[in-house]
Amino acid sequence: GGSDEELAAEYIQSHVSKPIAGYIAGQTAPKGKRMGHAGAIISGGSGKAENKIKALEKVGVRIASSPSDMGIMILSALNEKNA
Numbered sequence: 001g002g003s004d005e006e007l008a009a010e011y012i013q014s015h016v017s018k019p020i021a022g023y024i025a026g027q028t029a030p031k032g033k034r035m036g037h038a039g040a041i042i043s044g045g046s047g048k049a050e051n052k053i054k055a056l057e058k059v060g061v062r063i064a065s066s067p068s069d070m071g072i073m074i075l076s077a078l079n080e081k082n083a
Contacts (some may be wrong), residue, residue, distance in 0.1 A: 005052035009056050009059045012061065021062040021077050022061055023069075041049065044079065
């Protein structure tokens, strides 16, 4: 929950030139459900996994669909950077 990932996307767009890969957990979390800590709650339009993914992909972050895909995303990002 929260909007830290959206803020990270803004920072990445302005300050980061290296390839980045990530994974956003909680894609099936129900709205209003606390998920482990006080900041992890989806409220309104902020904090939804789909919005986080869109914001990060918009600035070029490669998002894995599952943790097991992280290696593939990192390799893909590095290959594109070195092409």
